Amino acid sequence: MLKKSTSRSPASGPPAPPEPRRLPVLLRRAWYGLNQAFRRRIAVTGATPDQFTVLRTLSESNPKGLTQRELTHLMSSDPNTIAALLERMETAGWIARKTHERDRRAYRIRLKAAGKAKFAELRDLAHELQTTVLASVPEARRDAFLETLAHVADACRAAADTPPKKAAPEP
Secondary structure, eight states: OOOOOOOBOTTOOSBOOOOOOOHHHHHHHHHHHHHHHHHHHHGGGTOOHHHHHHHHHHHTSOTTOEEHHHHHHHHTOOHHHHHHHHHHHHHTTSEEEEEOSSOTTOEEEEEOHHHHHHHHHHHHHHHHHHHHHHTTSOGGGHHHHHHHHHHHHHHHHHHHHSOOOOOOOOO
Protein backbone atom coordinates (compact mmCIF):
# COMPACT_ATOMS: atom_id res chain seq x y z
CA MET A 1 0.00 0.00 0.00
CA LEU A 2 1.34 3.45 -0.87
CA LYS A 3 1.76 5.89 1.97
CA LYS A 4 0.38 9.37 1.71
CA SER A 5 3.02 12.00 1.36
CA THR A 6 3.53 14.04 4.49
CA SER A 7 6.61 15.93 3.38
CA ARG A 8 6.65 19.64 3.85
CA SER A 9 7.35 22.06 1.05
CA PRO A 10 10.78 23.76 1.05
CA ALA A 11 9.17 26.93 2.38
CA SER A 12 8.08 24.90 5.44
CA GLY A 13 4.45 25.20 4.50
CA PRO A 14 1.73 22.66 5.16
CA PRO A 15 2.27 18.99 4.27
CA ALA A 16 2.06 18.20 0.57
CA PRO A 17 -1.32 16.80 -0.47
CA PRO A 18 -1.57 13.07 -1.08
CA GLU A 19 -1.03 11.84 -4.61
CA PRO A 20 -4.26 12.06 -6.61
CA ARG A 21 -6.03 8.81 -7.41
CA ARG A 22 -5.84 8.27 -11.12
CA LEU A 23 -8.24 5.79 -12.76
CA PRO A 24 -5.78 4.36 -15.33
CA VAL A 25 -3.07 3.81 -12.71
CA LEU A 26 -5.45 2.16 -10.24
CA LEU A 27 -7.06 -0.07 -12.88
CA ARG A 28 -3.65 -1.10 -14.22
CA ARG A 29 -2.33 -1.85 -10.72
CA ALA A 30 -5.43 -3.91 -9.89
CA TRP A 31 -5.36 -5.83 -13.19
CA TYR A 32 -1.62 -6.45 -13.07
CA GLY A 33 -1.66 -7.66 -9.46
CA LEU A 34 -4.64 -9.93 -10.04
CA ASN A 35 -3.19 -11.29 -13.28
CA GLN A 36 0.20 -12.05 -11.68
CA ALA A 37 -1.38 -13.68 -8.63
CA PHE A 38 -3.54 -15.88 -10.86
CA ARG A 39 -0.62 -16.68 -13.18
CA ARG A 40 1.40 -17.95 -10.21
CA ARG A 41 -1.49 -20.04 -8.87
CA ILE A 42 -2.19 -21.77 -12.19
CA ALA A 43 1.40 -22.15 -13.43
CA VAL A 44 1.44 -25.85 -12.45
CA THR A 45 -1.64 -26.52 -14.63
CA GLY A 46 0.03 -25.54 -17.90
CA ALA A 47 -2.53 -22.81 -18.56
CA THR A 48 -2.37 -19.02 -18.65
CA PRO A 49 -4.86 -16.44 -17.37
CA ASP A 50 -5.87 -15.63 -20.98
CA GLN A 51 -6.50 -19.30 -21.70
CA PHE A 52 -8.66 -19.49 -18.57
CA THR A 53 -10.65 -16.51 -19.85
CA VAL A 54 -11.24 -18.28 -23.17
CA LEU A 55 -12.30 -21.47 -21.39
CA ARG A 56 -14.64 -19.56 -19.06
CA THR A 57 -16.13 -17.48 -21.86
CA LEU A 58 -16.79 -20.56 -23.99
CA SER A 59 -18.26 -22.52 -21.07
CA GLU A 60 -20.65 -19.66 -20.20
CA SER A 61 -21.71 -18.96 -23.79
CA ASN A 62 -23.79 -20.55 -26.53
CA PRO A 63 -23.35 -24.35 -26.47
CA LYS A 64 -22.99 -24.20 -30.27
CA GLY A 65 -19.80 -22.24 -29.72
CA LEU A 66 -18.66 -18.73 -30.53
CA THR A 67 -17.02 -17.19 -33.54
CA GLN A 68 -13.55 -15.78 -33.11
CA ARG A 69 -14.98 -12.29 -33.54
CA GLU A 70 -17.56 -12.87 -30.77
CA LEU A 71 -14.88 -14.27 -28.48
CA THR A 72 -12.61 -11.30 -29.19
CA HIS A 73 -15.41 -8.88 -28.30
CA LEU A 74 -16.46 -10.74 -25.13
CA MET A 75 -12.86 -10.87 -23.92
CA SER A 76 -12.12 -7.23 -24.80
CA SER A 77 -9.04 -8.34 -26.69
CA ASP A 78 -7.58 -7.97 -30.13
CA PRO A 79 -8.10 -10.40 -33.03
CA ASN A 80 -4.41 -11.27 -33.49
CA THR A 81 -3.97 -12.10 -29.81
CA ILE A 82 -7.07 -14.31 -29.83
CA ALA A 83 -5.99 -16.08 -33.04
CA ALA A 84 -2.61 -17.04 -31.55
CA LEU A 85 -4.22 -18.05 -28.26
CA LEU A 86 -6.77 -20.27 -29.99
CA GLU A 87 -4.09 -21.95 -32.07
CA ARG A 88 -2.19 -22.97 -28.91
CA MET A 89 -5.39 -24.13 -27.22
CA GLU A 90 -6.42 -26.20 -30.24
CA THR A 91 -2.97 -27.84 -30.24
CA ALA A 92 -3.43 -28.62 -26.53
CA GLY A 93 -6.74 -30.33 -27.37
CA TRP A 94 -8.86 -27.92 -25.26
CA ILE A 95 -10.93 -26.44 -28.09
CA ALA A 96 -12.14 -27.33 -31.57
CA ARG A 97 -12.64 -24.94 -34.46
CA LYS A 98 -15.29 -25.93 -36.98
CA THR A 99 -16.34 -24.05 -40.07
CA HIS A 100 -19.33 -21.83 -39.28
CA GLU A 101 -22.60 -23.23 -40.66
CA ARG A 102 -23.55 -20.02 -42.51
CA ASP A 103 -20.29 -18.09 -42.95
CA ARG A 104 -17.57 -20.24 -44.50
CA ARG A 105 -14.95 -17.59 -43.64
CA ALA A 106 -15.65 -17.93 -39.90
CA TYR A 107 -15.16 -20.72 -37.40
CA ARG A 108 -17.23 -21.80 -34.43
CA ILE A 109 -15.05 -22.42 -31.43
CA ARG A 110 -16.22 -25.01 -28.93
CA LEU A 111 -14.81 -26.59 -25.81
CA LYS A 112 -13.65 -30.17 -26.08
CA ALA A 113 -13.83 -32.56 -23.11
CA ALA A 114 -10.21 -31.78 -22.19
CA GLY A 115 -11.04 -28.05 -22.23
CA LYS A 116 -14.03 -28.59 -19.94
CA ALA A 117 -11.83 -30.56 -17.53
CA LYS A 118 -9.11 -27.89 -17.63
CA PHE A 119 -11.71 -25.18 -16.97
CA ALA A 120 -13.05 -27.07 -13.94
CA GLU A 121 -9.51 -27.35 -12.55
CA LEU A 122 -8.79 -23.65 -13.09
CA ARG A 123 -12.21 -22.41 -11.94
CA ASP A 124 -11.56 -23.53 -8.37
CA LEU A 125 -8.25 -21.67 -8.27
CA ALA A 126 -9.87 -18.56 -9.78
CA HIS A 127 -12.72 -18.66 -7.27
CA GLU A 128 -10.28 -18.99 -4.37
CA LEU A 129 -8.28 -15.97 -5.57
CA GLN A 130 -11.43 -13.90 -6.17
CA THR A 131 -12.62 -14.68 -2.64
CA THR A 132 -9.26 -13.63 -1.21
CA VAL A 133 -9.13 -10.37 -3.15
CA LEU A 134 -12.76 -9.41 -2.54
CA ALA A 135 -12.25 -9.93 1.19
CA SER A 136 -10.48 -6.55 1.08
CA VAL A 137 -13.87 -4.93 0.37
CA PRO A 138 -16.36 -4.97 3.26
CA GLU A 139 -18.98 -7.62 2.57
CA ALA A 140 -21.84 -5.11 2.69
CA ARG A 141 -20.18 -3.11 -0.13
CA ARG A 142 -19.06 -5.93 -2.46
CA ASP A 143 -22.12 -6.04 -4.71
CA ALA A 144 -22.09 -2.25 -5.11
CA PHE A 145 -18.34 -2.33 -5.77
CA LEU A 146 -18.70 -4.99 -8.49
CA GLU A 147 -21.65 -3.16 -10.04
CA THR A 148 -19.66 0.09 -10.12
CA LEU A 149 -16.67 -1.71 -11.60
CA ALA A 150 -18.94 -3.17 -14.32
CA HIS A 151 -20.15 0.38 -15.13
CA VAL A 152 -16.54 1.58 -15.33
CA ALA A 153 -15.64 -1.35 -17.61
CA ASP A 154 -18.62 -0.58 -19.87
CA ALA A 155 -17.67 3.10 -20.01
CA CYS A 156 -14.08 2.19 -20.92
CA ARG A 157 -15.31 -0.07 -23.74
CA ALA A 158 -17.66 2.65 -25.01
CA ALA A 159 -14.82 5.16 -24.94
CA ALA A 160 -12.62 2.76 -26.93
CA ASP A 161 -15.39 2.27 -29.49
CA THR A 162 -16.03 6.00 -29.89
CA PRO A 163 -13.95 7.73 -32.54
CA PRO A 164 -11.99 10.72 -31.21
CA LYS A 165 -13.41 14.15 -31.88
CA LYS A 166 -11.57 16.12 -34.50
CA ALA A 167 -9.77 19.16 -33.26
CA ALA A 168 -11.20 22.48 -34.38
CA PRO A 169 -9.21 24.03 -37.21
CA GLU A 170 -6.89 26.78 -36.12
CA PRO A 171 -7.94 30.26 -37.19
